[in-house]
Amino acid sequence: MAEQVWRPQGRTRRSTRTVRVRACVAVMAVIVPAVLLVPPLAQLDQQAVDLAAKLQPPSWEHPFGTDDVGRDLLLRCVYGLRVSLFVGLVAALVATVIGTAVGAAAGALGGWTDRVAMRAVDTLSSVPHLLLGIFVVAVFRPGVWPVVASVAVTHWLSTARIVRAEVMSLRGRAYVDAAVSGGASRWRVAVRHLVPGVLPQAGLAAVLMIPHAMWHESALSFLGLGLPAHQASLGNLVQTARGSLLAGDWWPTFFPGLLLILPTLAIAGLAGAWRDRLNPRRRSELTL
Amino acid sequence: MLELDDITAGYDRRAPAVRGAHLSLYPGESLGLLGPSGCGKSTLARVAALLHRPDRGTVTLDGRTVTGFFHRAPRSLRTAVGVVFQQPRLAADPRLRLRDLVAEPLRATGRRTEAGPRVAELAERVGLGADLLSRRPHEVSDGQLQRACLARALVLRPRWLVCDEMTAMLDASTTAALVAVVEDYRAETGAGLLAVGHDPVLLDRWCGRTVHWNEIVKH
Structure with a gap:
């Protein structure tokens, strides 16, 4: 009779969480080098029109097919993803900086500062994000920076709330009392003891915001209010391909859509894993 | 009084x-x-x-x-007024090394230059070894942490x-x-x-x- 060997469960069976995290890492490992390296290294013109090869389905020559003027969709998608990721990253960063500053000030100072700041946050969040975003881009000429501004202005609110709540809970700790007793000013307490305590949460909020910001950018571009139409962005690609979808050509909308969904899920999945490490008790909730 | x-x-x-x-x-x-x-x-x-x-x-x-x-x-x-609290875990910022914990009041009051010698003197006084000073609160025992908190309370005399x-x-x-x-x-x-x-x-x-x-x- 064979001797039974005890094995820790992790050896034989990986948890679904590990598999999910690895899938997210794999997606990002393909996408990030692609958007960073392909545009500068490949000497290909994403705007190259080839009317003889218009609306070709996916093939070896054009893996994602071609659009209605014969431009290679794989190349267009990589360029579009580059813009979307850039907007997502920068907007999430700006929104996090604004949100952390406002939230930390409101939480640390309390009183009237807190009341005024939080009512402002409530008022802004009562306006639909997309409407406010459209208002912001409408003020400027179409381009990348107005889109970044529009996304940042509408997305710092949740970070401000998270940071404020966290700072308020830290403010009551005895080590803040000890710091005040040791002569620390309000500014010193905030910078030395409160903000470092909320940075992990703020960082997590920033990463979770990248997918939001990418979708927001795509929505604006899809509505024709984001990037100028000639510039490839995932929203623009879907928007210009709408007509061919009715004609039965699925690839011009499918691949930009896929490239919007995959990275956002991957980023959200990685952020979820990070959140689980920060706070293992709240494992089950959906991350998006 | x-x-x-x-x-x-x-x-x-x-x-x-x-x-x-x-x-x-x-x-x-x-x-x-x-x-x-x-x-x-x-x-x-x-x-x-x-x-x-x-x-x-x-x-x-x-x-x-x-x-x-x-x-x-x-x-x-x-x-x-120097204060020492009941629970050293709550009274110590978890991110600061004990050396910084004790020196923090000196830094907060703009007497940064005195920090080095004063921390060394107080550490010896409360019985904290030099190796403990570079640890963070979760790496020391309650007793050691309370010693550091007492040193912090005394650092401004x-x-x-x-x-x-x-x-x-x-x-x-x-x-x-x-x-x-x-x-x-x-x-x-x-x-x-x-x-x-x-x-x-x-x-x-x-x-x-x-x-x-x-x-x-x-x-």
Whole structure:
């Protein structure tokens, strides 16, 4: 009779969480080098029109097919993803900086500062994000920076709330009392003891915001209010391909859509894993 | 002189934790305040350390009537009172190494240059080895952390010390060591001490005068 060997469960069976995290890492490992390296290294013109090869389905020559003027969709998608990721990253960063500053000030100072700041946050969040975003881009000429501004202005609110709540809970700790007793000013307490305590949460909020910001950018571009139409962005690609979808050509909308969904899920999945490490008790909730 | 007159304080105006407490402490004196758990001793200790604004009553410190508390108290008054809290885990910022923890009040008051020698001197005094100074709070024991917290309370050479159940979490030998550090400091500087606790044996042996909570509050 064979001797039974005890094995820790992790050896034989990986948890679904590990598999999910690895899938997210794999997606990002393909996408990030692609958007960073392909545009500068490949000497290909994403705007190259080839009317003889218009609306070709996916093939070896054009893996994602071609659009209605014969431009290679794989190349267009990589360029579009580059813009979307850039907007997502920068907007999430700006929104996090604004949100952390406002939230930390409101939480640390309390009183009237807190009341005024939080009512402002409530008022802004009562306006639909997309409407406010459209208002912001409408003020400027179409381009990348107005889109970044529009996304940042509408997305710092949740970070401000998270940071404020966290700072308020830290403010009551005895080590803040000890710091005040040791002569620390309000500014010193905030910078030395409160903000470092909320940075992990703020960082997590920033990463979770990248997918939001990418979708927001795509929505604006899809509505024709984001990037100028000639510039490839995932929203623009879907928007210009709408007509061919009715004609039965699925690839011009499918691949930009896929490239919007995959990275956002991957980023959200990685952020979820990070959140689980920060706070293992709240494992089950959906991350998006 | 540190004088608390008719202090009513708490966290809810309708149900104050302390009602009409009187307490006076002379320079160089050591006063033990005894009381059962939850009677409001710690709140009164926070008021005495200017960390909590009383709803009623006045605090007089070295002849000055205190009008602002917590951040609103002038820095010179706040730093005149050193505080040691009951639970060192809560009273130490988890991100600071013990060296920075002890030096923090010096940095906060713009005396950064004194930090090095002063921290070394205090570490030796409270019995913290040099290797412990580069550790973070989660890497040391409660007793070691409380030693660091006592060093932090002494680093600005306060004229008054408030020890709020400083030894409640500690074993007998650490308790004896920390009490000895406080007594040495008092003998050297003539600082006044308010020791709050619920162990009558300890407070009787430690302090020159011991009052019970019932004697200082109005009934």
